Amino acid sequence: MFALALGLLALRFLPALPSIGWLIAMPVVALMLLPFRTYPLAFFLLGLSWACFSAQSALNDRLKPALDGQTRWVEGRVTGLPQRTGDGVRFELTDSRSRKTHLPERIRVFWRGGPEVRSGERWRLAIALKRPFGLLNFHGFDQEAWLLAQRIGATGSVKDGERLAPARNAWRDSVRQRLMAVDARGREAGVAALVLGDGSGLAAEDWQVLQDTGTVHLLVISGQHIGLLAGLVYGLVAGLARYGCWPRAWPWLPWACGLAFAAALAYGLLAGFGVPVQRACVMVGLVLLWRLRFRHLGIWWPLLLALNGVLMLEPLASLQPGFWLSFAAVAVLGLAFGGRLGPWRLWQAWTRPQWMIAIGLFPVLLVLGLPISLSAPLANLVAVPWISLVVLPLALLGTVLLPLPFVGEGLLWLAGGALDGLFIGLAWLAGLVPAWVPTEVAPVYWCISLLGAVLLLLPKGVPFRLLGWPMLLLAVFPPRTLVPHGQVEVVQLDVGQGQALILRTRHHTLLYDAGPRSGAFDLGARVVLPSLRKLGVGTLDMMLLSHADADHAGGAVAIANGMPITRVVGGETERLPTVLGTQPCVSGEQWRWDGVSFELWQWADAVAGNPKSCVLLVQANGERLLLTGDIDRAAEQALLSTPLAVPTDWLQAPHHGSRSSSSWAFLQRLTPKSVLISRGRGNAFGHPHQQVLERYRALGSRVYDSAEQGAVRLRLGAFAPPVVARSQRRFWRERLP
Structure with a gap:
């Protein structure tokens, strides 16, 4: 096994x-x-x-490359629970069909401004189809792996559509609609998350609170909920039998085990039967089987059988972080509770598991690149029993009794009030101790920290057990490799149709542009800020915003709220948020950090917009990098008469490679050896233009395109080739062109 x-x-x-x-x-x-x-x-x-x-x-089953970017009329059935966002609805289609075209079995689409969509309905939709793809940054979330694990063969945006048939067998969606319509003290979305495992209705602020306090597992269906319900059903039957209220003709033990397992399966189906639920149902079944047959199985045999059972049903489950966290948590508890001499006192049984989970999951969270909650042990001491013994029973009982007038609604009202009180406390704790994003850790230090965590989980009396603390802390405070004097580390992040570059010298950090923002979708908060923290940046010495367009400066406010910034400089101060306190870009301004020189330039005749972009020239040991923002041909012509117009090793392609920029005269003067292009795959602007790419090829320039290669990391001043995120091959990623 x-x-x-x-x-x-x-x-x-x-x-x-x-x-x-x-x-x-x-x-x-x-x-x-x-x-x-x-x-x-x-x-x-x-x-x-x-x-x-x-x-x-x-x-x-992925979309054929020939159909990538095409708009087709597709017929299909809505499956799962559609997620309503602020500006549209996101849902999945199955049994998809299109005339004379083979389509993937599952398609995930977004309909901006779309109507109400219900699970089980059949629609005919005009969809702009795309192959599964996502942003790829160093130590960031891998969207392509997630899509493959969900067996989603294509994504797309809906242009138009019509409903062909009403919903059929959409009982989960009906239950959600009923829960969302009940007064639960403003916590209807939280109650729906507990009952159905659907967290799409939770606000971003609620998710942040749960992440900061390490209580996300309590608002999505986990093994703890499944085991609790099975235990309540088993205990109910056993109690009835104990006091003579159970029919004597029915053996109580087989009925208790059977009903408990049936309740676990029913709750799992209600919650969508995800990986944690599958693992919990298998383990609950084995425990009940042991109880029925009076055989001692221990913890490791059921855990191993559950692991194999989940992976045999869905081998791609191992691509999801939740799979590893789910099984690792159970393994940690098994290791922590096994091999103990004598029982723990009540307060020890209540407090110690939380600290052991925090220690045991630390290396797992570290290798998965997830934030680590420092307040999780304290938060879970209160949240786990409160959710398990108060909120969840009220929510489940209220859902079952909804057909009875006032009874179900009243119970859900109580559940919402109890949940709201918990969120108030968690929000206070999250404000005091937010989640910690650890820096990059070398594999050897991670292995040492893993060994240290295992040592700390062993029983007292094990030799050298206390050595686990310094071994574990080696990953918390790893030896840092500083950038050599006279060099600068440059990271072009993959932020889609936008731009963000991190420049680090030995003791200073500069951010050039802050990534895009569209509505509530802020890549400054989702990509740029976590990347800065992963690099160990605690304070930004300068945030330089080339101009005020949303694809360059949209994430600036989120970054300013999440990290101290010594100075903000911008090409269009009048259009940037006043909260940033932006200083104007001054042509000719120069400074040196750790042996690296920086110089600013801005076209004096520019009025506003792209031509007013603030240009930055960086020189390290004779190797040059020119960051140009979105300047156009006119601004390029003006730049040719300045000292910045010299042969350049690295050029950030003006305006994402637009046809309005990268003029032949400009490129001939700079003769860049390598070009950085930051843009979104299949963007509506056609960036980069084919003529511009041909000019780069004519000069022999090597092009590094974020849409094709993900994030790019280079060491300016070392004259070494860069590292691209997609160079780390995985079977689910498309190969480099």
Whole structure:
């Protein structure tokens, strides 16, 4: 079973899937090995071959490259729970069909300003189709892996549509609509999240509070909820039998186990049967089976069986962070509670699991690149029993009794009030101790911290157990590799149709542009700020906003709210938010940081907009980088008469490679060896223009395009090739062009 698990898990780390020949050969070889009793190798190959076969089928179901960017009329059925956002609705289609075109089984779409969409309805939609793709930054969220794990073969935006058939068998959506219509003291979305596992209605502020306090697992369906409900049902039957209220003709133990497992399955189906629910249902079933047959299974056998069961059902589950956190949490508790001599006191059984979970999950959160809540042990001491014993029973009972006038509504009103009180306390705690985003940690330090966490989870009396603390703290305060004097580390982040570059010298950090913002979707908060923290930046010495367009300065306010900034400089101070206190860009201003020189320039005749972009020239050990914002041909012509118009090693393509920029005269004078282009894949502006790319190729310039290669990291002054995010091969990512 352990070998089977290793084979299934190996899929997560494959750079490429084996060919069809190997997919056929592996199970054949495994079956041939079985008569020779080489069971570990045979089951490893069986697990790996099944996982690879399942992953290959998901990759084959992706949208064909020829259809990428095309708009097609698609018929399909809405599945899952549609998510209403501020400016539209997001949902998934299954059984998708289009005339004379084969489409993926599942398509995830967004309809800006769209009407009410219900699960189970059948629609005919005009969709601008796209292959599964996402932003890719160093240590950032991998959207492509998530889409593949959900088996979503295409995404798209809806242009128009008509409803063909009403909803059928959409009981989950009906329950959600009923819950959202009930007065729950303003916490209807939280109650729906507890009952249905649907957190789409929670506000961004609520998610931030849950993340800062490490209580996200309480507002989405987790194994704790499944086990609690099964235990309540089992205890109810056992109590009735104890006091003679259970029919004597029905053996109480089989009925208690059967009803408890049925309740766990029913709650799991209500919650969508995600990975934590699958794992919990398998483990609850094994515990009930042990209780029925009076066999001691321990903790590790049910956990291993649950792991294999989940991965056999869906091998791609290992691509999701929640899979690792779910099983790691149970393993930590198993390690913490196993091998103890004597029982713990009540207060110890209440407090110690929270601290052990915090210690045990620290290396897991670290390697997954997720924020770490420092207040989680304290928050969960109160939140876990409050949710488990007060809010959840009220919410489930109120949902079941909704058909009874006033009874269900009253219980849900109480559940909402209890949940609101908890959120008030969590928000106060989150304001005191926000989540911590750790810096990058070298693999060797992470391995040491993992060993330290395991040592600390062992029982008292184990030799050298206390050495786990310095080993664990090595990942908290890792030895930092400083940028050499006279060099600057440059990171062009992948922020879609926008721009953001981080420049770090030995002791200073500059941010050139802050990423885009569109409505509530702020990449300054989602990408730029976490990337700064991952690099260990605590304070920005300067934030330079080339101009005030939303794709360059949209994320500035979020960054200013999340990090101290010594100075803000902008090309269009009059159009930038006053809260930033922006200083104007002054042509000719120069300064030196740690042996690296910086110089600003702005076209004096520019009135507003792109031509008024603030240009930055950076020189380190004779290697040059020119950041141009969105200047156009006229501004380029003016720049040619300045000292900045010299041969350049690195050029940030003006205006994302637009045809209105990158004039031939400008490029001939600068003759850039390499060009950085920051833009969104399949953007509506056609950036970069084909003529501009041909000019770069004519000069022999190497182009690094964020839409094709993700984030780019280079060391200016070292004259070394850069590192691109997509150079780390994974089977679910498209190969570099």
